[in-house]
Amino acid sequence: xxxxxxxxxxxxxxxxxxxxxxxxxxxxxxxxxxxxxxxxxxxxxxxxxxxxxxxxxxxxxxxxx
Numbered sequence: 001x002x003x004x005x006x007x008x009x010x011x012x013x014x015x016x017x018x019x020x021x022x023x024x025x026x027x028x029x030x031x032x033x034x035x036x037x038x039x040x041x042x043x044x045x046x047x048x049x050x051x052x053x054x055x056x057x058x059x060x061x062x063x064x065x
Contacts, residue, residue, distance in 0.1 A: 007041045018048050 010032060015021070017029035036043050045051075 010036050010039075010041045011043055014043060014048055020049065 013032045014029060014036065016023050017025045017032065019026075019029075033043075035041070
């Protein structure tokens with residue numbers, strides 16, 4: 001079985017390495033975040049302290065009043 005069959009484990013690793021955690025490690029966090037994106041693992045961006053990118057999209061910036 002591949003690691004992408006374990007979304008819970010990926011989510012827990014992201015939570016462990018996030019900013020503000022006792023085990024904060026930016027390099028590992030980015031690596032697991034990339035892994036989640038490649039393997040379509042759904043993550044709770046708010047729980048991880050990541051901002052939603054939809055508000056700052058290219059089109060929103062382009063057509064900003």
